Amino acid sequence: MEERTEFRTCPFCEATCGLAVTxxxxxxVKVRGDADDVFSHGFLCPKGVAIADLHEDPDRLRxxxxxxxxxxxxxxxxxxxxxxxxxRLGPLMETHGRDAVAVYVGNPSAHGLAPLLYGxxxxxxxxxxxxxxxxTVDQRPKEIANALMYGAPLSVAIPDVxxxxxxxxxxxxxxxxxxxxxxxxxxxxxxxALRARGGKLVVVDPRRSRTAEAADEHHAIVPGTDAHLxxxxxxxxxxxxxxxxGRLEQLADGLExxxxxxxxxxxxxxxxxxxIDAETIRRMAxxxxxxxxxAVYGRIGTTTQEFGTLASWLVDVLNVLTGNLDRPGGxxxxxxxxxxxxxxxxxxxxxxxxxxxxxxxxxxxxxxxxELPVAALAEEIExxxxxxxRALITLAGNPxxxxxxxxxxxxxxxxxxxxxxxxxxxxxxxxxxxxxxxVPSPLQRSHYDLAFYQLSxxxxxxxxxxxxxxxxxxxxxxxxxxxxxxxxAGQPPPDDVEPLxxxxxxELLRRxxxxxxxxxxxxxxxxxxxxxxPLRGPERLLEILLRCGPYGDGFGARPDGLTLARLQAxxxxxxxxxxxxxxxxxxxxxTGRIELAPEAIVxxxxxxxxxxxxxxxDDALVLVGRRQLRSNNSWMHNLELLVSGPERCTLHVHPDDxxxxxxxxxxxxxxxxxxxxxxxxxxxxxxxxPGVVSLPHGWGHDxxxxxxxxxxxxxxxxxxxxxDEGLVDALSGNAVLNGIPVAVAPVPAPVAx
Ligand SMILES: Nc1nc2c(c(=O)[nH]1)N[C@H]1C(S)=C(S)[C@@H](COP(=O)(O)OP(=O)(O)OC[C@H]3O[C@@H](n4cnc5c(=O)[nH]c(N)nc54)[C@H](O)[C@@H]3O)O[C@H]1N2
Ligand SMILES: Nc1nc2c(c(=O)[nH]1)N[C@H]1C(S)=C(S)[C@@H](COP(=O)(O)OP(=O)(O)OC[C@H]3O[C@@H](n4cnc5c(=O)[nH]c(N)nc54)[C@H](O)[C@@H]3O)O[C@H]1N2
Ligand code: SF4
Ligand SMILES: [Mo]
Numbered sequence: 001m002e003e004r005t006e007f008r009t010c011p012f013c014e015a016t017c018g019l020a021v022t023x024x025x026x027x028x029v030k031v032r033g034d035a036d037d038v039f040s041h042g043f044l045c046p047k048g049v050a051i052a053d054l055h056e057d058p059d060r061l062r063x064x065x066x067x068x069x070x071x072x073x074x075x076x077x078x079x080x081x082x083x084x085x086x087x088r089l090g091p092l093m094e095t096h097g098r099d100a101v102a103v104y105v106g107n108p109s110a111h112g113l114a115p116l117l118y119g120x121x122x123x124x125x126x127x128x129x130x131x132x133x134x135x136t137v138d139q140r141p142k143e144i145a146n147a148l149m150y151g152a153p154l155s156v157a158i159p160d161v162x163x164x165x166x167x168x169x170x171x172x173x174x175x176x177x178x179x180x181x182x183x184x185x186x187x188x189x190x191x192x193a194l195r196a197r198g199g200k201l202v203v204v205d206p207r208r209s210r211t212a213e214a215a216d217e218h219h220a221i222v223p224g225t226d227a228h229l230x231x232x233x234x235x236x237x238x239x240x241x242x243x244x245x246g247r248l249e250q251l252a253d254g255l256e257x258x259x260x261x262x263x264x265x266x267x268x269x270x271x272x273x274x275x276i277d278a279e280t281i282r283r284m285a286x287x288x289x290x291x292x293x294x295a296v297y298g299r300i301g302t303t304t305q306e307f308g309t310l311a312s313w314l315v316d317v318l319n320v321l322t323g324n325l326d327r328p329g330g331x332x333x334x335x336x337x338x339x340x341x342x343x344x345x346x347x348x349x350x351x352x353x354x355x356x357x358x359x360x361x362x363x364x365x366x367x368x369x370x371e372l373p374v375a376a377l378a379e380e381i382e383x384x385x386x387x388x389x390r391a392l393i394t395l396a397g398n399p400x401x402x403x404x405x406x407x408x409x410x411x412x413x414x415x416x417x418x419x420x421x422x423x424x425x426x427x428x429x430x431x432x433x434x435x436x437x438x439v440p441s442p443l444q445r446s447h448y449d450l451a452f453y454q455l456s457x458x459x460x461x462x463x464x465x466x467x468x469x470x471x472x473x474x475x476x477x478x479x480x481x482x483x484x485x486x487x488x489a490g491q492p493p494p495d496d497v498e499p500l501x502x503x504x505x506x507e508l509l510r511r512x513x514x515x516x517x518x519x520x521x522x523x524x525x526x527x528x529x530x531x532x533x534p535l536r537g538p539e540r541l542l543e544i545l546l547r548c549g550p551y552g553d554g555f556g557a558r559p560d561g562l563t564l565a566r567l568q569a570x571x572x573x574x575x576x577x578x579x580x581x582x583x584x585x586x587x588x589x590x591t592g593r594i595e596l597a598p599e600a601i602v603x604x605x606x607x608x609x610x611x612x613x614x615x616x617x618d619d620a621l622v623l624v625g626r627r628q629l630r631s632n633n634s635w636m637h638n639l640e641l642l643v644s645g646p647e648r649c650t651l652h653v654h655p656d657d658x659x660x661x662x663x664x665x666x667x668x669x670x671x672x673x674x675x676x677x678x679x680x681x682x683x684x685x686x687x688x689x690p691g692v693v694s695l696p697h698g699w700g701h702d703x704x705x706x707x708x709x710x711x712x713x714x715x716x717x718x719x720x721x722x723x724d725e726g727l728v729d730a731l732s733g734n735a736v737l738n739g740i741p742v743a744v745a746p747v748p749a750p751v752a753x
Contacts (some may be wrong), residue, residue, distance in 0.1 A: 001025045007034050007571040008464040009449060010048040011111045011442050012632050015178040015185040016449045016460070017044045018572060019051065021467050028052035028443070028468075038575040039460050040185035045178060046630050046642060051442055053639040055468070059707050060424050061438035062474055073426060073436065073705075078473070081435050082483060082493045088418045088434075090490055092391050102130035102381075102389040104374065106397025107138075107633055110451045113538035114439075114477035115395055116339075117450070121504055122393075122481050125488040129358060129367070130380065130389050136373040137403050138300070139181060140734045141308030144368055147353035148598035149316060151588030152342030153369055154454055156181050157316055157331035159295035160579055161190045161457050164329045165199040166291030168284070170226050170315070171301020171738075175210035176627045180299050183449075183456035188214065190457075200291070202284065204229065204276075205301060206624055207652070207694055208687040219284075220689040223624050223739030225274040226298065227307040227608050229281065230314035231265035232274075236285035237321050238262055244289065246323040251584050254597030258317055261597070261605055269612055275689070289322055293329025301624070304737040308729035310608055313601050320596060325583070332579035333586050336454040337461040337552070337562055338545035343586045345517055350588025355600060355731070361387045365733035373733030374403045375725045381412035391418035393484070400429040401634035401698055404723035404735045405675045422480060426707035427635065428700065428718075437484075439477040443467040448542055448567075461551070462573030463542070463564065478537050498536065505529060505540050512548045519547075519554025528555060539564060551576060604731050619660065623671065623722060623740040624688075625697045626652070634698035637711040649716025650683040652694040653744070658684045661744055668747040671695070673740065676721035679747055693744055695719040697737070 003024045010017045018037025022030040031052050033044035054060065064081035065073040076084075093101060103123060109115035123131060135143070143153035159167060161184055172180065174187040184190055191201055191214055203212040204219045204226065212218035221229060237243045238259045249255065267278035274281075288294050296318045302311040316325065324330030335343070356366035360376040362383045372380075377399065380389045392413070400410050406428075413419060413432035421430040422437045430436050439445075447464045470476065482500045483493035494500060509525050512518040520528060532540050543564040546552050553561030567574065589595055630642040637643050651669055653661075663669050665684040670677060671693070680695060688694050700718025701711035720737070727736035 003029060006467040007037070008443070008467050009447050009462050010044065010051065011447055012047045012051070012636070013178045014180050014183050014452045014455065015040070016183055016452055016456070016462070017048055017185045018462070019044060019048050021051070021443065023467060026468055028055060034572060036572040037462075038573040039458065039462070043186035043189065047632055047636060050636065050639045050641045053641050054636070055441040055443045057638055059638055059709055060441065061426070061436060062471055064438065065426065065433075065436040067434045073431070073433070078475070081437060082487065084435055085418075085420055085484070086487050086492065089391065089487060092417060096390055097387070098127045099130050099387050100389060101126055101128050101391045101393070102132060102377065103128065104377065104392065104394045104397045104399055105131070105133040106395060106402070107134045108396040111449070112477060113446060113448055113450065113542065114481060117538050117541045118478045118481040118504065119395060122485045122488060125485045129372070131371045132374040132377050133371055134374070134397060134402060136371065136375065136733060137304065137735045137737060139303055140368060140373075141303045141729050141732045142181065142312040144309050144355055144732045145312040145316065145601070147355070147369075148600060149313065149595050150586070151350045151352045153353065154340075154342040155333060155586060155588070156455055157319055157325055158182050158334060158455060158457055158579070159297040160329050160332050161187070161194065163578070164194065164293050164295045165197070166202075166288060166294035167194060167199070168202045168204070168288060168294065168296045169211065170204040170296075170298040170311070171303070172297065172299030173205065173209040173211045173627060175214060176629050181455050182297065183452040200287070206689050206692045207626060209626070219276050219280065222273065222275050223301075223622050223692060224305040224307065224736070225270070226302045226305070227310040227314055228265060228270040228612070229274045229276060230311060230318060231262055231608070232267045232270040232281050233285045233288065234258065234314065234317055234321065235262040235265050236267060236282050237289055240286070242286065242289035243321045244323045245321055248320050248323060248325055248594065252320055252594040252596045253591065254595060257597035257602065261602065264609055264612065273612060273614075288318065293327070294322055294324050295319065295329070295331045297331070301738055304735060305739050306727070306729060306736050307608055308734050309731040310601065310604055317596060320594065326581045328578070333582040334454055334456050334579055335459055335550055335582060336456070337459070337576060338448070338453070338542060338549045339450045340454050340549070342454075342588065343582075345515055347517070347585040348587055349590065349592035352588065352590045361385070365728065368732060373728060373735070374399065375728050375733060375735045377403070378405065378408040378412040378725060381415060390416060392416050393420045393422070394429060395422045398427055398429045398634045400432075401700060401718055401720060404720055404727070404737065405725040406718055406720040407676045408725065422477070425635065425638065426705070428703045428706055431703060431705040437480050438474060439480065440470055440474050444470050445476055446538060450545075458578055459576035460573055461546070461562065461567055461576060463567035464571070465568070476537065501537060501540070502529065505532070505544065508541060508544050512544070519552065519557040523555065531555060535564070600731060607730060621657065621691060621693055621742055621744055623719070623742045624692055624694050624738045625719060626694045628696055631696065631698055637699065637701055637714060638708045640710055643710060643714040647681060647716070649680060649696055649699040651680040651744070652683050652685050652688045654688050654690045654692070655684050655686055656690045657693070658682065662746050663744070670745050670747050671722060671742050673722055673724065673742045675724045678717040678719070678721050680717045693742065
C-alpha cells in the first residue's frame with residue numbers, strides 16, 4: 001500500500017504545532033513536525049508524536065458503555081445508551097428543575113471544533129445555571145480582570161514574544177507547558193532569540209523551573225504573593241516617576257486611583273511577604289521601565305492562587321503604566337480569523353461584564369460568564385434542598401483528578417442519580433458514570449484552533465481535515481452533542497442530525513445578519529445557507545465564521561478574502577502577520593475606555609493589604625504544582641511513550657526542609673492537610689525554595705474500576721486530594737491550587753515481622 005503524508009495541527013496543547021503524519025492505509029507509520037508549517041516550522045514535543053499512540057490505545061473507547069443493574073459498565077449500542085439517558089433525564093428535569101442537571105466542561109473541549117461549536121447548543125437546550133468548567137481551576141481570574149478592564153473575558157493581552165526586549169514572566173513555565181494564553185510553538189527557540197537580540201528574560205517562580213534555568217534572572221517568590229510583588233513594582237514606577245503610559249493615558253481611566261492604591265505596597269513592605277528583597281524589586285521596576293519594549297506575563301502560578309484576579313489585573317496595569325500595552329514588543333491583542341467574540345459587534349464600546357449575576361446555592365460563590373466555580377460542585381451535589389444537583393454531564397473533563405478535594409468530588413459523583421460522560425476513557429471520573437459516550441480519535445476528525453488563534457503571538461489560520469476515516473459506529477463528537485441536545489429538549493435523538501445542524505448554522509447566520517457591523521448585514525439566511533452547500537457540521541459553521549471574520553470574503557463583499565477553501569488549499573497554514581495595535585477599537589467597556597481601577601478590583605485590595613501583616617511560621621510548608629513536558633493534565637498517562645522512564649510523580653523538597661523534617665531522597669513522604677493525604681517519593685532538590693514543596697497534578701491512576709492499563713501501572717498520586725475546596729480567590733471563586741498549606745512527614749518504615 002502507498003504511503004501518504006497528511007498535515008495536521010496538534011490538538012493537545014495551546015502551541016498549535018503542525019504535524020506531518022505519514023499513513024499507510026489506516027495505519028500511522030510516522031509522526032514528525034511539519035517543517036513547512038507557517039507557525040511551528042517543524043517544532044513538536046513528545047505529546048504530538050503520541051497522537052498515533054492515542055489513536056491505537058486499546059483502552060480508548062470505541063463503543064458506548066452503560067452501567068448495568070449489577071453495577072458493571074458494559075458495552076452497549078448507541079440506541080441503548082441514548083435510551084437510558086432519555087428515560088432518566090426528562091423526568092429528572094421535570095421533577096427537580098433544570099438547574100438539577102449540571103454540566104462540567106473540561107480542557108480538551110477548548111481544543112476541538114465540535115465542542116467549541118456545538119457545546120453551546122447542548123447548554124442552551126439544557127437551560128441550566130449549573131454550568132462548571134476547567135476555567136475555574138485555571139484562567140478565570142485573568143478573564144475577569146480582562147472583562148473588567150477591557151470589557152470581554154477573552155481580551156487577553158499576549159506578550160509579543162518575538163519582538164519584545166524584556167519579558168517579565170510570573171508563574172509560567174512554557175518550556176514544560178509550551179505556553180498558555182500565549183500561543184507560540186517553540187518557546188525555547190523564541191526565548192533564545194529574545195536573549196540573542198539583547199533582550200532580557202526574568203522569571204518569577206517558587207521553583208527554578210526549566211524556563212527559569214533558561215532565563216537571565218530567576219527570583220524565587222513565596223507562593224500566592226505575586227500581587228504583592230507586582231503592586232510594589234507599580235509603587236516604584238510612580239514613586240520614581242518612571243511611568244510612561246504615553247497614548248494609553250488618553251485611553252485609560254483610573255490612573256490616579258492606582259497610584260493611591262499602590263502607596264502601602266512599598267518594596268520594603270512586600271519584601272518579607274514575597275521574600276524578594278526591596279532593592280531587587282526596585283531594580284526590576286527600573287529595568288522594566290527602561291526597556292525599549294517590555295511585556296509582563298503571568299500564567300497558572302498567578303491565577304490559581306489566593307489573589308489570582310488581583311495578580312492578573314496588576315500584570316496589565318504594569319503593561320499600561322510602562323506604555324507597553326498594545327504596542328509591538330509589548331503585550332498585544334490578536335485579531336483572529338474566526339469566531340473572536342470579544343471583538344464582535346460595534347467597535348470601541350460594549351456592554352462590559354458583570355460578575356456574580358447569580359451565586360452558588362450553598363456557599364454563594366460568584367457566577368462568571370455563565371459558569372459557577374467548580375470548587376463548589378461537590379457541595380452542590382451533596383447538599384439537599386431546592387436546586388440540588390442530581391445529574392451531571394461531563395464533556396471531556398476529569399474533575400476527580402483536576403479539581404480541588406477530589407476525594408469529596410468522587411464521593412459526590414457516586415451519589416448522583418444520573419451521570420453521563422462524553423469521554424474517550426474509563427478513568428478516575430468516568431468510572432462513576434452511568435453512561436459513557438465515546439468520540440473519535442483526533443486523527444479521525446478535522447481541526448481548526450478556534451480558541452487558541454485568539455490568544456496567539458501571530459495571527460494564524462490553519463485548517464486540517466481528518467487524517468484517517470471514521471470508525472463505522474463511532475459518530476463525530478458534534479453529532480453526539482446534537483443528539484444529546486435533542487434529548488435535553490425532550491425529543492428522541494435523531495438519526496439524521498441535518499435538520500438540527502441546519503438550525504445551528506441558521507442561528508449563527510442570523511446573528512451575523514442582524515449585526516450592522518457584519519459584512520452580511522441584512523442578507524437572507526436561506527440564500528447564504530444555499531451558498532454554503534454542500535458543507536455540513538463544523539465545516540459549515542467554520543466557513544461562516546471565517547467568511548464573516550476580519551479577513552473573510554464576507555460572502556462576496558471582499559472577493560479576495562478568506563474562505564475554508566483557501567485554507568484547504570494551504571495545508572501548512574496561512575500566516576496573517578504579526579499582531580497589530582487594536583486600541584481603542586477592540587475595547588468593549590461601557591465607557592469605551594480601559595478601566596484601570598474597576599470597582600470590584602479596588603474592593604478586593606483590602607484583602608491584599610491585610611495579608612501584608614499576616615504572620616508567617618518559620619517551618620510552615622506550602623504545596624505548588626509543576627507541569628511536565630510528557631504530561632497533559634490528567635489524561636495522557638496511558639501512553640507508554642509518555643510515561644516511560646524514571647518515576648515523575650515525586651515530591652520536590654528543598655534540602656533544608658528535608659533535613660529539618662528528616663526526609664531522605666527516594667524515600668516516601670506523607671503529605672497531608674484538611675482535605676486529604678497522599679504518599680509520594682521524595683526528591684531532595686534546591687530547585688524549590690525553602691518552605692515550598694511541589695507535586696505535579698493529574699496523577700493517581702490506581703483507582704479501582706478505571707480502565708487505564710498503562711497509567712494504572714504508572715499511577716503516581718493525586719495532588720488534588722490535597723487542594724482544599726474551601727480555598728478560592730474571593731473575586732473569581734477560582735480554586736487555589738498553588739500555595740496550599742500542607743504538613744509533610746516521613747513515612748515510618750514498616751516494622752519487620
Ligand atoms: N493541582 C492542580 N490542579 C490542576 C491544575 C494545576 O496546575 N494544578 N491545572 C488545572 C488546569 S489549567 C486545567 S485546564 C484542568 C483540566 O481539567 P480537566 O479538563 O477536568 O482534566 P483533563 O485532565 O484535561 O481531562 C480531560 C478529560 O477529557 C477526556 N478527553 C480527552 N480527549 C477528549 C476528546 O477529544 N473528547 C472528549 N469528549 N474527551 C476527551 C480525557 O479522557 C479526560 O477525561 O486541571 C486543573 N487542575
Ligand atoms: N506538558 C504539559 N503542557 C501543558 C499542560 C500539561 O499538563 N502538561 N497543561 C496545559 C494547560 S491546561 C495549561 S492551563 C497550561 C499552563 O501553562 P503554565 O502556566 O506555563 O504551567 P506550569 O508549567 O504549571 O507553570 C506554572 C508555574 O508556576 C509556578 N508557581 C506555582 N505557584 C506560584 C506562585 O504563587 N507564584 C508564581 N510566580 N509562580 C508559581 C510553578 O512552580 C510553575 O513553574 O499548560 C498547558 N500545557
Ligand atoms: S507542544 Fe503542544 S501542540 Fe506542539 S506537539 Fe507538543 S502537545 Fe502538540
Ligand atoms: Mo488549563
